[in-house]
Amino acid sequence: MSIWVGIFLLFVLRTDGRSSRYHRYRISPLTGERIALPTPDQLEWQAQELGVLIHFNMATYVEQHDACPNDLVPSTSRFNPYLLSTDNWVQTMIDFGAKYAVLVAKHNCGFLLSPTNVTFPLNPSGEVVPYNYTVNYSPVKGVDILDEFVKSCYKQKIQTGFYYSTVINNYLNVQNDTLKEGQLNITQQVYTNIVLSHLRELWTNYGNLEEICFAPGTLDTIAKMLAELQPHANVFGGSDVTANSIRWIGNELGHAPDPTWSTGTSSGGGDPNSPIFCPAECDTTLQVFDRWFWGPHVLLRPLPDLIDVYHRTVGRNCLLMLDLTPDRSGIIPPEYANRYKELGDFIRSCYGSSVRPSIQNSSADFLTYMLVFNAPVSVDRSVIQENQTRGQVIRAYTITVLIAITKDQSEWTEVATGTSIGNKKIDLWKKGTLLVRAVKLNITKTVDVPVLKSFTVHLCA
Numbered sequence: 082m083s084i085w086v087g088i089f090l091l092f093v094l095r096t097d098g099r100s101s102r103y104h105r106y107r108i109s110p111l112t113g114e115r116i117a118l119p120t121p122d123q124l125e126w127q128a129q130e131l132g133v134l135i136h137f138n139m140a141t142y143v144e145q146h147d148a149c150p151n152d153l154v155p156s157t158s159r160f161n162p163y164l165l166s167t168d169n170w171v172q173t174m175i176d177f178g179a180k181y182a183v184l185v186a187k188h189n190c191g192f193l194l195s196p197t198n199v200t201f202p203l204n205p206s207g208e209v210v211p212y213n214y215t216v217n218y219s220p221v222k223g224v225d226i227l228d229e230f231v232k233s234c235y236k237q238k239i240q241t242g243f244y245y246s247t248v249i250n251n252y253l254n255v256q257n258d259t260l261k262e263g264q265l266n267i268t269q270q271v272y273t274n275i276v277l278s279h280l281r282e283l284w285t286n287y288g289n290l291e292e293i294c295f296a297p298g299t300l301d302t303i304a305k306m307l308a309e310l311q312p313h314a315n316v317f318g319g320s321d322v323t324a325n326s327i328r329w330i331g332n333e334l335g336h337a338p339d340p341t342w343s344t345g346t347s348s349g350g351g352d353p354n355s356p357i358f359c360p361a362e363c364d365t366t367l368q369v370f371d372r373w374f375w376g377p378h379v380l381l382r383p384l385p386d387l388i389d390v391y392h393r394t395v396g397r398n399c400l401l402m403l404d405l406t407p408d409r410s411g412i413i414p415p416e417y418a419n420r421y422k423e424l425g426d427f428i429r430s431c432y433g434s435s436v437r438p439s440i441q442n443s444s445a446d447f448l449t450y451m452l453v454f455n456a457p458v459s460v461d462r463s464v465i466q467e468n469q470t471r472g473q474v475i476r477a478y479t480i481t482v483l484i485a486i487t488k489d490q491s492e493w494t495e496v497a498t499g500t501s502i503g504n505k506k507i508d509l510w511k512k513g514t515l516l517v518r519a520v521k522l523n524i525t526k527t528v529d530v531p532v533l534k535s536f537t538v539h540l541c542a
Contacts, residue, residue, distance in 0.1 A: 103324040106356040107472065109529045116472035116528060117344040117358040122325045124469060126291060126315045127343070127360045127504045129180035130395045131428075133405040134244070134364055135170065135230075137162075138185050139192035140374045141409055148374055149190035154251045154263030160192065160219040162411025165226070167233035169412045170405065174239055176422035177403070178429065181240035183292050184230050186283055190214075191252025194226040195286075199278045204266045212275065214252040231287045242292030242314070243283050247276050277302060284310040291315060292327070320346045320359055328359045330399055335365030335390035337399035340501035343473045353476060353501070358469075360504070363394040364402040367420060375406040381417065387424045396507030435537035436460055438520075443533075450522040450536045457485035459540050461514040465522060466534035467502040475502050477526035480510075483519040493521065514540065 105118045119127075140148035142159040149155070174182055187193045196217040202209050216226055227243070234241045249255060253272055254264040267275075284290065284306065294317040304322040307314065313325065320326040330337050331348035338350040343360045345352030351361060366372055367387075368379045382390075387403075394401040403421075408414050413421075436459075438452035463480055467473060477500050481493040496515065497508035522536050 103320070103322070103326075104357045105324070109474075111530070112528045114528045115354070115356045116474060117356050118472050119343070119358040119360075119469055120324050122313045122315055123327070123358060123360060126181075126325075126327065127400065127469075129240070130400060130505065131177065131179045132181040132183065132292075132362075132400060132402045133174055133177070133179045134402045135182060135184040135405045135407070136188075136373045136375070137226075137407045137411075138188045138194065138374070139190040140188055141407070144377075148188055149249075149251055152251050152254070152257060152261045152264065154190060154214075154261070155192075156263070157192070157214065157218040158220065160216065160221070162221060162407070162409065165221060165224065165229075165411030167226070167229040168236075170230070170407060171233045171237050171239060173405065173413045173418045173421050174234075175237060176418065177425040179239065179403075179405075181242065181291055182230075182234055182405070183242040183244055183294065183402070184227065186227055186243040186245050187250075187279070188246050189249040189251060191250040192216075193279070195228065195282075196225060197279060197282060199275055199282070201267060201271050201275050204268050204271070210265070212279075227283070227287055235288075240291035241287070242290050242294070243287075244294040244317075245276075245280060245283060277306070281306060281310070284314075289313060292317065294318070317362065320357060326357075326359045327400075328361050330361045330363045330394075333365055333371060335363055335387075335401065335403075336393045337361060337363050337397040339397050340499070341398045341503070342501045343398060343469060343503040350501075353473070358472065361399045362402050363390075363399040364404070365390060365394075366404040367406065367417060368404070373404055373406070375408045375414075381420050384420065384423050384427070387420070388427055391424065391428060392507055392509065395505055398501055398503035398506060431539060431541035432464065435464075435539055447531055447533075448524045448527070450533060452520045452536070452538060454518055457516045457518055458538075459514055459516055460510075460520065460538045461540050462507060462509045463497065463520065463522075463536070463538045465502050465506045465508075465536050466504060468532040468534045469503060471529070471532070473501070473503050474529040475524055475527050475531045476500060477524075478502070479523045479525060480508060481521045481523065482515060482517040485516040485518050 106115045109116055139155050191214050193215040197212050199212045200209050231241050290311055292315045307323050315325045315327050316323045317327055329348045342351035342353045344358055345355035346357055346359050372379050439455040440453040443450045480497040481495050484494055496510040496512050520538050524531050
């Protein structure tokens with residue numbers, strides 16, 4: 082089971098319009114349609130394109146495929162990352178090309194990767210006890226892994242975030258009435274207070290967070306805490322509590338639909354007519370069989386599969402959040418690190434530079450963009466990026482080319498069509514590699530004057 086399942090059980094999207102108080106839109110002077118407006122924090126987040134979701138917690142030390150199933154509460158003595166190095170994690174992020182990293186601070190077992198000052202009363206005795214299912218009660222006592230993680234990322238200018246699972250906490254017996262070994266008995270209200278107290282610690286002790294994932298307890302309380310402690314954080318599924326909301330794509334395969342819009346709050350491809358700007362995040366695993374935490378003898382997804390994931394996520398206006406899985410020693414296994422780097426190397430070699438035109442121009446109405454080359458060039462794909470500062474406005478486009486070897490030297494041949502562009506749209510041309518003299522982007526439908534960030538063409542092995 083992935084971490085996202087629990088959060089969505091509580092994050093049922095509201096339909097009463099409440100979220101609109103956090104979001105802005107404008108009216109198009111051309112069509113009169115509503116155009117959702119992004120926040121600067123959303124645009125900065127969306128432009129990163131690549132991130133990692135770090136699954137390293139008590140579930141790393143259990144054999145089951147699911148993370149801490151069946152009310153399992155493993156002893157804190159099992160958590161012993163004797164080679165722990167968050168600098169090692171960050172080196173792998175750099176090799177992959179990740180610009181941000183979200184670490185699972187607490188998962189289903191209830192184990193917390195940082196010390197905590199939270200105490201709570203047991204039910205029914207009322208005895209007040211500390212939350213002692215943490216790293217401070219493990220063989221690596223005295224190490225705040227969250228702090229180590231943030232410092233390592235800060236040195237390399239990688240943005241950070243935390244995930245905190247609220248729906249399941251085996252240690253506190255949230256799901257069942259019958260106590261099992263290692264579990265404590267508390268009331269639901271006490272549990273809510275613990276969650277809010279933990280979130281306050283996470284949002285206070287580790288600087289500015291770029292992304293946070295949580296489930297809300299009390300919406301008004303959460304909204305106030307965010308505004309007070311992390312006003313610039315982008316919140317996964319948080320359209321009810323902040324303007325800086327991002328949404329789940331709806332699957333864990335690394336496959337965004339085409340089109341995927343930057344607007345709308347439901348999972349999946351979004352809604353071009355929504356007044357809420359809420360870009361999508363695509364989370365997926367490096368290991369096969371939807372395995373999120375490191376597991377012994379688990380195979381890795383082959384590089385061609387991961388390259389396809391890149392094109393189906395980043396290439397479809399969705400951020401790719403790839404699972405990063407330290408092993409039980411606390412480092413990234415060499416074969417894992419190699420696969421991350423292989424994917425990063427492909428992205429850099431394919432898209433790090435473009436086939437440069439001799440002339441680049443656009444029409445007076447900004448509906449046509451042309452790339453002209455001095456000599457014929459071989460190209461097999463194109464990349465479009467829309468400037469969304471005033472919202473996502475392009476609704477449809479085509480790409481045509483002048484083929485170098487053809488009877489009619491003035492005939493434009495269509496090689497790609499699409500609808501949503503947003504932060505980035507990559508089109509692998511349906512005719513494959515072509516020798517061309519010019520390439521043209523034709524915007525065929527828009528709700529306002531379009532503005533591009535870039536339009537480039539590439540040839541990739």
